[in-house]
Amino acid sequence: MVNKTLEYNIINVLDGQINKSDTLALDVSNDNANYIIHRALEHQNVLSHQYTASTKTRSEVRGGGRKPWKQKGTGRARAGSNRSPLWKGGGVIFGPKPKVVNHKLNKKEFQLALRTLLFNKRESLVVFDNFEIENCKTKEFLNLISKADRNLDSKTLIILSNANDPIQLAVRNIPTVETVLATSLNIKALLRAQQIFLDETTLNLIKEIYCNG
Structure with a gap:
């Protein structure tokens, strides 16, 4: 100073x-x-x-309990849930979540x-x-x-x-x-x-x- x-x-x-x-x-x-x-x-x-932006992961999105179709024999790619992040209406990968950010001064x-x-x-x-x-x-x-x-x-x-x-x-x-x-x-x-x-x-x-x- x-x-x-x-x-x-x-x-x-x-x-x-x-x-x-x-x-x-x-x-x-x-x-x-x-x-x-x-x-x-x-x-x-x-x-x-505010850091209050929030998205839902695949475990938080409603639905997706039943396997959409059987594993083999349909000719389509295998799918385990219609709430996969790859699907429309599915969860978000690495989306924002509310957090506390400290910046000391x-x-x-x-x-x-x-x-x-x-x-x-x-x-x-x-x-x-x-x-x-x-x-x-x-x-x-x-x-x-x-x-x-x-x-x-x-x-x-x-x-x-x-x-x-x-x-x-x-x-x-x-x-x-x-x-x-x-x-x-x-x-x-x-x-x-x-x-x-x-x-x-x-x-x-x-x-x-x-x-x-």
Whole structure:
């Protein structure tokens, strides 16, 4: 790990002007060791799969108790059951079965991956002084973004500190916007984002959760 400083500007949400600049010290992975991000992404992908697909073997398919025809003398190939995998309606050979897949990732590894990715995405980070709307209206949110001289043309991730934030409902009709709570921040959401919106409160919460573990 190496200690690096993430520099960011805090933007006034009402006029788009920079209020002040600040820094955040992050312990991140070495430049040549970003594989930790890949490990965390792989872990998330494994956990997102249910692995509940199930097929029946020849012993589980209904029927097939009687031999279809006698062994010899018919001129046809010998057959012992009409539920053989070679027959239509028969069992499945080596088909999928429900399983439990474990992919271990330590808490500190995940936090390191998240900090490293956050540092790598520093150019996409937009920090507002107060990112709030009164009503759950999409129009109100778009006006707020417009005043801050920003747009939602590219894939945007909004990180929120409160689960009941009106922004969560206001942006659900906007296809380019994804919201995530600071407590549920994940690798896939950060990787997809081309710009990341959050406020000072949320950034401090991220620092508390992922930088002091």
